[in-house]
Amino acid sequence: MRHQVWQRLLRRYLMSGKLPPVISRRVFLAAPLIGIPYVARAAGAVFDADVIVIGAGAAGLAAAHELLRLKRKVIVLEARGRVGGRIFTDHSLGAPYDAGAFYIHWAEKNSWTRIARLHGVKTLDEDEVQRNGRSFDRGTPPASPDGVTAWDKLRERLDDSKARIADISMLEFAGGEKAAAAEGALTMARLALGDEAERVSARDYARLWAGDDRLVPDGFGTILERYAKGLDIRLNTPVNTIDWGGRGVRVTTPDGTINARSVVVSVPVGALQSGSIKFTPGLPSINVAGLQGLGMGASTRMALRFDGARFGLAPHTNVRLRLSARQSFSFGCFDWNRDLVTVYFGGDHAREVIAMGQEPACAHVLDQFAGVMGNDVRQHYIGGRLNGWWNDPWSCGAYSHALPGRANAREQLAEPVGARIFFAGEATGGTGGSGAAITAGGAYLSGIVAARKAAKTV
Ligand SMILES: Cc1cc2nc3c(=O)[nH]c(=O)nc-3n(C[C@H](O)[C@H](O)[C@H](O)COP(=O)(O)OP(=O)(O)OC[C@H]3O[C@@H](n4cnc5c(N)ncnc54)[C@H](O)[C@@H]3O)c2cc1C
CATH class of the missing domain: 1.10.10 (Arc Repressor Mutant, subunit A)
Known part of the structure; x- marks a missing residue:
């Protein structure tokens, strides 16, 4: 198929009497990855795309859509085998639940509210939902x-x-x-x-924005899955290096190298800090300072599946268990009348639980739930699922915060590099006086900002 495309192109050029464009060895090597020979030329350079977007999470997808709207050729490279990044509706326990983001925060001005509507995904005001359940606290010490x-x-x-x-x-x-x-x-x-x-x-x-929250009964991830349709996304394609030493950028993955005029990097701060992407030459000191000034928290979601028993709890009951000032669990029970208890926890306590590993961590959290609701829950337990974003190599944490004394770090990270590398993602979502950082809505905004800058690269 690919050969036929090449033959057609060659024939067209021969018939037109014009010389074919220079086809570099790099383009040939990249052909299996990009599928087409080239799309954009600048004096002395042939590009596979105008812009490469790294990461198919909220920021990357927003950037890609914006670039398409601006009539730019865009390729999205995603390390995981799915889109959505830290917005992920997990179905592995037989019923959907959000393993990452679950609220559309400050929903009245959040683009995900509009996108959900556009794609026919239902959202509900949180206050309306919670009225049906009652919440209570337990703990030793209280x-x-x-x-x-x-x-x-x-x-x-x-x-x-x-x-x-x-x-x-x-x-x-x-x-x-x-x-x-x-x-x-x-x-x-x-x-x-x-x-x-x-x-x-x-x-x-x-600085973070506040507002009304909306929930997505079918899962926040559903919105992103639908929103991603029609984009040129290469899954299972982790980026190893970004070379910005010459003209444009050359981005290397295990499948080959592709080049473009510019790149939007929407990879989480934790993954960037881990060094999984090598920049050649190294990043300017301002971006390095930005990265060093940010930390990643360990907010964690786990789900426990039961056999239909409800232990006297109405759907949407929230049970908060406090073990100490630094240790607590929040159990969201049987939301949407599903057989799941979703468990939320964070901080160093979460890091310790994640370090236990999948099965022991689930058993430990089940013990905590049994401590509140009684040992009977064990007989009805079917299985659990831990989503440890903290030790996931493609996120290395849940979401970002500035370290004390480093409140300018988000701005520093967002500084364009050589007018061709543009950082996006929740960490830069709060720049320019916006309070959108850390959220899915902020990630969206950052993607739009980065895409507009990237589209100007010639
Ligand atoms: C437990 C939890 C609960 C949360 N709750 C909420 C909430 O209720 N509401 C809210 O608004 N936000 C919430 N958040 C935060 C929200 O999920 C993030 O702000 C948002 O999803 C970030 O989007 P992003 O595009 O910046 O990053 P990501 O979604 O992480 O996307 C980045 C993408 O880059 C990919 N990637 C990484 N490295 C590479 C590489 N080398 N090559 C190619 N691709 C790579 C990743 O696989 C990922 O798909 C929560 C997060 C967590 C973890």
Whole structure:
């Protein structure tokens, strides 16, 4: 098939009397990967695409769509065998649940609300859903009333003084190690960012947008799967190197090298920090500083499957189990009347649970659930699934936060490199005064911004 294309092209050029374009050895090598010989030329260079997008998550898909709208040839390279990245609806337990993102945050201005509607995916206001279930707390020791009050106070202070907040850790901002204040800060950082309060910048956190949340009964991942249709996406194609030493960029994968005028890199901060992509020449110091100024939290979702038993719990009941100021689990029980309990936890505690490995981690969390609901739950347990984003090589964490003293890190990372490498992704979603970082909505916005810059590369 590919040979026929080549023959047709050659015949056309011979008949036109014009010389065929220079076909480099690189283009030949890349042919199996790209499927067509070349699409774009600039003086002295032949490109396989105008823009290569690395990563088919929220940011990468948004960038690819925007580039198509701007009439650019775009190829998306994705390491995993699926699209969606950290937005993934897992069906492995026989019923769908979101293993990564599950809320459409600040839904009134979030593009995923509009895209869901466009693709016929139902979304529901969270308040409407939660009214059907009741929530309760358990714990040894129980949450101290002072800690809960401290959390509320902290939230108010963060909301009230956004712009004036010093670039210090959330723990320090809350009032240091004083027991109640520390408890409020630790809980907030762990639940919202998946990390410990001493490691997150209060200023970075305070900038984040708030708003109404919507839920997606069929799974957030469903939206991305539909949104990805029609794009030129190469799955199972991890990028190893980005060479920006000459004209344009040369991107190498195990399947070969392809080149383009520019590249949008929407790979998570954790994966970039792990060095899985080598930049040649190395990244400028400003981007390196940006990467060093960001951390990845360990927010984690697990699901436990039961045989239909409900243990007296109505759908959408939320059971919060507090083991200590730094250890807690949140059990979302039988959402949408499915036989699943989804479990949310974060921080160093989550890192420890993930390190146990799939089966022991599920058994451990089942023990915790049995501790609250009684040993009877064990007889009805069918199986569990841990999604440990923290040790997944394509994310190396859940989502980003700026480290104390490094609230400018997102801007630094987003700085264009040589007018041809443009970073996108949730980590850069909060740049330019936006509070969209860490979210799927922010990832979308960052993809649009990066695509518009990349489209200007000649
Ligand atoms: C447990 C959890 C809960 C969350 N809850 C919410 C929520 O409720 N609401 C919300 O808005 N956000 C939530 N988030 C955050 C949200 O998932 C992310 O902000 C968003 O999905 C990030 O999109 P992205 O495109 O920036 O990155 P990703 O989705 O990670 O996409 C990057 C892509 O790059 C690919 N990749 C990595 N390395 C390479 C390589 N070398 N070559 C090629 N491809 C590569 C990855 O496989 C991935 O597909 C949650 C995240 C987690 C983990």
